[in-house]
Amino acid sequence: xxxxxxxxxxxxxxxxxxxxxxxxxxxxxxxxxxxxxxxxxxxxxxxxxxxxxxxxxxxxxxxxxxxxxxxxxxxx
Amino acid sequence: xxxxxxxxxxxxxxxxxxxxxxxxxxxxxxxxxxxxxxxxxxxxxxxxxxxxxxxxxxxxxxxxxxxxxxxxxxxxxxxxxxxxxxxxxxxxxxxxxxxxxxxxxxxxxxxxxxxxxxxxxxxxxxxxxxxxxxxxxxxxxxxxxxxxxxxxxxxxxxxxxxxxxxxxxxxxxxxxxxxxxxxxxxxxxxxxxxxxxxxxxxxxxxxxxxxxxxxxxxxxxxxxxxxxxxxxxxxxxxxxxxxxxxxxxxxxxxxxxxxxxxxxxxxxxxxxxxxxxxxxxxxxxxxxxxxxxxxxxxxxxxxxxxxxxxxxxxxxxxxxxxxxxxxxxxxxxxxxxxxxxxxxxxxxxxxxxxxxxxxxxxxxxxxxxxxxxxxxxxxxxxxxxxxxxxxxxxxxxxxxxxxxxxxxxxxxxxxxxxxxxxxxxxxxxxxxxxxxxxxxxxxxxxxxxxxxxxxxxxxxxxx
Ligand SMILES: Cc1cc2nc3c(=O)[nH]c(=O)nc-3n(C[C@H](O)[C@H](O)[C@H](O)COP(=O)(O)OP(=O)(O)OC[C@H]3O[C@@H](n4cnc5c(N)ncnc54)[C@H](O)[C@@H]3O)c2cc1C
Ligand code: SF4
Numbered sequence: 001x002x003x004x005x006x007x008x009x010x011x012x013x014x015x016x017x018x019x020x021x022x023x024x025x026x027x028x029x030x031x032x033x034x035x036x037x038x039x040x041x042x043x044x045x046x047x048x049x050x051x052x053x054x055x056x057x058x059x060x061x062x063x064x065x066x067x068x069x070x071x072x073x074x075x076x
Numbered sequence: 077x078x079x080x081x082x083x084x085x086x087x088x089x090x091x092x093x094x095x096x097x098x099x100x101x102x103x104x105x106x107x108x109x110x111x112x113x114x115x116x117x118x119x120x121x122x123x124x125x126x127x128x129x130x131x132x133x134x135x136x137x138x139x140x141x142x143x144x145x146x147x148x149x150x151x152x153x154x155x156x157x158x159x160x161x162x163x164x165x166x167x168x169x170x171x172x173x174x175x176x177x178x179x180x181x182x183x184x185x186x187x188x189x190x191x192x193x194x195x196x197x198x199x200x201x202x203x204x205x206x207x208x209x210x211x212x213x214x215x216x217x218x219x220x221x222x223x224x225x226x227x228x229x230x231x232x233x234x235x236x237x238x239x240x241x242x243x244x245x246x247x248x249x250x251x252x253x254x255x256x257x258x259x260x261x262x263x264x265x266x267x268x269x270x271x272x273x274x275x276x277x278x279x280x281x282x283x284x285x286x287x288x289x290x291x292x293x294x295x296x297x298x299x300x301x302x303x304x305x306x307x308x309x310x311x312x313x314x315x316x317x318x319x320x321x322x323x324x325x326x327x328x329x330x331x332x333x334x335x336x337x338x339x340x341x342x343x344x345x346x347x348x349x350x351x352x353x354x355x356x357x358x359x360x361x362x363x364x365x366x367x368x369x370x371x372x373x374x375x376x377x378x379x380x381x382x383x384x385x386x387x388x389x390x391x392x393x394x395x396x397x398x399x400x401x402x403x404x405x406x407x408x409x410x411x412x413x414x415x416x417x418x419x420x421x422x423x424x425x426x427x428x429x430x431x432x433x434x435x436x437x438x439x440x441x442x443x444x445x446x447x448x449x450x451x452x453x454x455x456x457x458x459x460x461x462x463x464x465x466x467x468x469x470x471x472x473x474x475x476x477x478x479x480x481x482x483x484x485x486x487x488x489x490x491x492x493x494x495x496x497x498x499x500x501x502x503x504x505x506x507x508x509x510x511x512x513x514x515x516x517x518x519x520x521x522x523x524x525x526x527x528x529x530x531x532x533x534x535x536x537x538x539x
Contacts (some may be wrong), residue, residue, distance in 0.1 A: 002147050002148065002149040003149055004128050006390070007130070007389075008389070008419070008420060010420075012427065028422065028424075028425025028427060029425070029469055030426075031422035033140055034135060034140075034141070035141045036128055036146040037141065037142065037145035037146065037147065059149050059151065061151075
């Protein structure tokens, strides 16, 4: 599982840090830092964080265990 | 170009991308997303899959991420031939061929150049080789630096207080390491954001315990008998003992491999039109060679058609998407790359974001918050228009200012904002250094073609 946050888009709403605190963390009041290669057991939480980000700033792949094509979750 | 030709290109053409990083990968994905079904080859001199660089100076140094695990997520399958760990060494424009370091040649119908930049090394080669002297551009650099920081050096010395240098200094302080940072200008970030905002960055650094030295240059790095760096010598004659030195003096564009190719490529990057098509050295636009990302310089209608070179993550993504689209389109369907420049950084727990082109602004107005609180919006003006905005821990305002810049809204800012601070009502000089003097990696360069690269003899027309 890999992810990247478009921090130009990110508004620091901290939704992701609330849903997957081991992957996303607020650094100071507004800045987000994150682990781009989270552990497998974070999959569910990361998926929820991706879905909950109000500005769709998180792109992740490998979220769907079934494999096949790894469509990323922000495919426009 | 006929529609037939484009159809054939989309169906069975050959596209080669040189530079397999952020821009290269996003371009490849866009090509497939837009229906390109032909041969796609990605050439990259790094031995690994495309990875993300911004975390290398942030979460990776803070121990939150492994510097070797920042590979970029894939937006889709790209079904490409990967040639990794091999550099492109030459380009034959006429034969449409890229030469590789291993002697191979790859033919293309369309080429995308996305070779980015590399860290500017310490100027004295012998000193640069001392053990403990680092740069930070690749994931290997980051892994090396992270390992050295973890070993608990007595002091880290950062040369150059641009964004990357300041982020390193910030990470050092957060992990409890003593750190000194030297800067030729009056303050950190001056090249990117000007002296007024730079002064805030200076206060931030010193309050967090950075030994900040401004108006100085590093003159020499001193090694011990076994070749490890031991001390840093400064132009004010002071000497600072340090066993890790991070050279953070901006970047060099990876264009040397194009020397003699006939492309308009040089130390300032590769010039292209707004559609990402590269210029040849005569200033004539090519129609099969495209550029994107840090290595490109392209004209922007909003900023006086100046050629902008942006070392911004978001630009690499947006320009790659536009270049890819244009590579497989007919003239009328092509789009200009008129992305609004934007970047972020964070240091000492403060979120710094900007839109537009701050170094273009002569004047600055604080419209929200205050410099003293280090929580503010600064708006930059050029010839009566808003050209940029920067926020310290106030990012939610940026979108609003982005629209002001897009509209060419007047400067000084006219609207009254909810909080009226004393410093907010008057524009002041933004305090950018003389652009003809070198600064440390401003991230945005407003450039003309370097006269040193001139390959043409200029003959004025006779009437
Ligand atoms: C430590 C660090 C922190 C950053 N932080 C931020 C930030 O907070 N915000 C922000 O907006 N931006 C940030 N950036 C900038 C951002 O990472 C870049 O803008 C982005 O990586 C540009 O992507 P690119 O694909 O154009 O170039 P690059 O990522 O430089 O990729 C170019 C690739 O081409 C390869 N290459 C070069 N020459 C050849 C050749 N001849 N043949 C084959 N391959 C070649 C290179 O090795 C490299 O892999 C940061 C950069 C660094 C290094
Ligand atoms: S949820 Fe989205 S906007 Fe909020 S902090 Fe996370 S990435 Fe940023």
